[in-house]
Amino acid sequence: MDKTADSSVPLHPLLAQRWSPRALDPSATIGDEQFTALFEAARWAPSWGNTQPARYIAARRGEPTFDRIHGTLSRGNKGWAGDAAALAIGVAQSLNEDGEPMPYGEYGLGLATQNLVLQAVAEGLHAHQMAGFDREAAxxxxxxxxxxxxxxxxxVGDLGNLDGMPDRLVEKELRPRVRKPLTDLVFTDSWGTPLF
Incomplete structure (x- = not known):
């Protein structure tokens, strides 16, 4: 499936080709170097004051930790995410060493995870981020x-096919990617005055 972003100006291919499939190849694997590169990319993300608040729990399919991560997923995500070549949980540091709130910890995890996702695209893989998991169970x-x-x-994994997927998921996979227009997102002079 070609889901290249329909943007107003050309984007870098890593950005234009990034999307979040659910149809993953259950036979695909991630090599050691590819797997390490995902987290090396996350490690080199910017963070407030270089606090590096992002942590991950990760495993590849066939490893016990993969099954443990899979067990924390919501019912809807469990149905397809078991076909991934790897699963991870992203964790943000919320308090610093003095027990005070960590400034921008969630933002730092977001930046690190976006690096991970774009590295996956660079490796010829796909990544699907999920809010649907039990945080307390994790x-x-x-x-x-x-x-x-x-x-x-x-x-994270290779793109698979739609065979055997429930109709509701097939519909989501085939749906065109859409985003709000820049006129709704970027302002100038005052709030609501579009820059573009």
């Missing part, structure tokens, strides 16, 4: 400390 399952917050689950 906290208990992986002994995540109180000063860290599990915020996102991520499935």
């Amino acid at each position: 906290r208990v399952e992986f002994s995540i400390p109180d000063d860290f917050e599990p915020l996102v689950a991520i499935a």
Whole structure:
């Protein structure tokens, strides 16, 4: 499926080709170097004051931790994410070493995870970020400390086919990608005055 972004000006291919499929190839694997590169990309994301608040719990299909991550997913995500070659949970540091709120910890995790996702595209893979997982179950399952917050689950793999997928998911996979226009997102002079 070609889901290249329909943008007003050309975008870098990593951005234009990034999308979040659910149809993943259940036989695909991720090599050691590819798998490491995902998290190396996340490690080099910018963060406030270089605090590096992003942490991950990750595993490849066939490893016990993969099944444990899969067990924390919502029912809807469990149905397709088991076909991923790898699963991860992104965790943000919420308190610093002094027990004070970590400025921009969630933002830092977001930047790191976007780096991970774009590295996946560069590796010829796809990544699907999910809010649909049980954060408290993940906290208990992986002994995540109180000063860290599990915020996102991520499935990574090769694009698969739609055979055997429920109709509601097939419809989502085939639906065109859409975004709000720039006129609704970028302003000048005052709020609501479009720049573009």
